[in-house]
Amino acid sequence: MRRRLPARRTERSPDVRPSPFPLPLGSTRPFAIAHRESGTPDFWDVRYAETDYLFGTGPNAFVADAAERLPVPSRVVELGAGEARTLVWLAAQHGHRPTAVDFSAAALDGARRLARAHGVDLETVAADVRAWTPTGRSWDAAIVTFVQLLPAERQRLYRLLRAVVRPGGWILGQWFRPDHLRGNYDRVGPSTEDRMVPVEELRSAFDADRLDVCESRDVQLHEGPFLQGRAACAQLAARRGEAGVPAP
Numbered sequence: 001m002r003r004r005l006p007a008r009r010t011e012r013s014p015d016v017r018p019s020p021f022p023l024p025l026g027s028t029r030p031f032a033i034a035h036r037e038s039g040t041p042d043f044w045d046v047r048y049a050e051t052d053y054l055f056g057t058g059p060n061a062f063v064a065d066a067a068e069r070l071p072v073p074s075r076v077v078e079l080g081a082g083e084a085r086t087l088v089w090l091a092a093q094h095g096h097r098p099t100a101v102d103f104s105a106a107a108l109d110g111a112r113r114l115a116r117a118h119g120v121d122l123e124t125v126a127a128d129v130r131a132w133t134p135t136g137r138s139w140d141a142a143i144v145t146f147v148q149l150l151p152a153e154r155q156r157l158y159r160l161l162r163a164v165v166r167p168g169g170w171i172l173g174q175w176f177r178p179d180h181l182r183g184n185y186d187r188v189g190p191s192t193e194d195r196m197v198p199v200e201e202l203r204s205a206f207d208a209d210r211l212d213v214c215e216s217r218d219v220q221l222h223e224g225p226f227l228q229g230r231a232a233c234a235q236l237a238a239r240r241g242e243a244g245v246p247a248p
Contacts, residue, residue, distance in 0.1 A: 041103045041128075048083065048106035055082060056224030057114060059089035060145045062174045066213070066237045069170055073097055074140035077164055079129040079157065080147035084111035084122060087143075091120040099139065103128040129157060134164060141170040146227070148176060148195040158205035162240060171206065171238045177216055179232040186229025188221065199234045206238045213237035 038044075048054055063086050070076070073095045078087050081100035088111070090096040100111050100122060108124045115122035125132070129144075130153050142165045149157060161171050175197035176189040190196060199216050206214070214236050221231050 041105065044104040045106040048104055048110055051225065053083055053085070053110060053114070054224055055085065055227050056222075057083075057085050057088075058223070059086040060143075060174060060223065061219070061221075062233075062235050063143050063145060063172050064089065066170075066172050067094060069172075069212070069237065069239075070094070070096065070141050074169075075099070076141045076143065077101060077139040079132075079142065079144045079160065081111060082107045083114055084108075084124075085114065086145065087111075087122065088114050088118050088120050091115075091122070092118040096141075097121075099123040099125060101125045101127050101129060101132060129160065132160070137164070138166040139164055139169065140166060141172065143172045145174045146176065146189070148190045148197070150194055154197065154201070155205070158202075162206070162209070165240045167240055167242050169240045171209070171236065171240060173202075173236040175234050177232050177234040179216070183232055184230070185218075185232050188227055188229050188231060197234045202234060202236050206236065209241045210239040211236070212239065 067090060070090075075097045076087060076090055077099040078084065079101050081087060081102045082104070084098065084100040084102075087096075087098035087100055091098045098115075098120065100108065102108055102111070102124075103126065105126060108126060111122060111124060114120075125134075129147065130149065142161050144157070144161065147157070161173070165171055176195075178193045178196040178198055179185075180189060180196060181191075181193055199214060203211065203214050215234070217233050217235050219231055219233050221227050221229055
């Protein structure tokens with residue numbers, strides 16, 4: 001029986017609350033986060049507490065394939081890391097130095113357990129990626145997988161990804177794309193198109209970087225009990241350039 005990714009939905013008339021971090025990265029205008037049930041830490045704390053390793057313990061398949069681009073050891077940060085399954089694999093298999101950022105305390109508890117089980121030294125940061133602004137730090141690579149935000153939130157996420165990665169570093173990402181709601185795909189992931197990521201949006205957001213991969217790809221997901229099935233995805237492997245100057 002096909003199983004759905006638990007309750008990732010957008011309310012029809014969401015209340016909007018001001019972010020506790022009112023200035024989005026690179027902007028001087030106030031930023032609001034749409035208040036929806038699946039966009040809160042409490043929602044995900046319950047789900048991570050109910051199911052051990054909600055999305056499995058193995059790495060995201062796209063990131064695992066793309067990881068050959070990262071020099072060893074690299075400092076790698078994952079935004080919306082959940083239980084940090086991909087980061088733990090990158091550290092255990094390739095010797096990278098991982099940082100997991102997530103707003104769910106239960107997810108980060110699971111991440112620390114998984115890291116201990118594999119002998120990995122994992123840094124965890126409790127933060128909402130829609131508002132997090134690290135200061136004075138950069139990483140060699142950043143990854144994000146299936147963090148399905150609303151359009152305005154995604155633009156901030158893209159700026160954040162570029163901000164936290166040093167010039168010459170790597171940005172690796174995978175999302176559901178809009179075709180997932182229309183084609184012959186399994187019903188996992190978001191239920192509304194505004195949470196999907198068009199490839200053209202990625203190409204525009206990272207046009208100052210070298211795009212090794214920026215493509216539509218249909219994949220068979222095997223990532224824990226709730227992320228299984230045929231999916232329409234957008235995939236990105238970008239080498240960070242200076243502002244306005246593509247990476248070599």
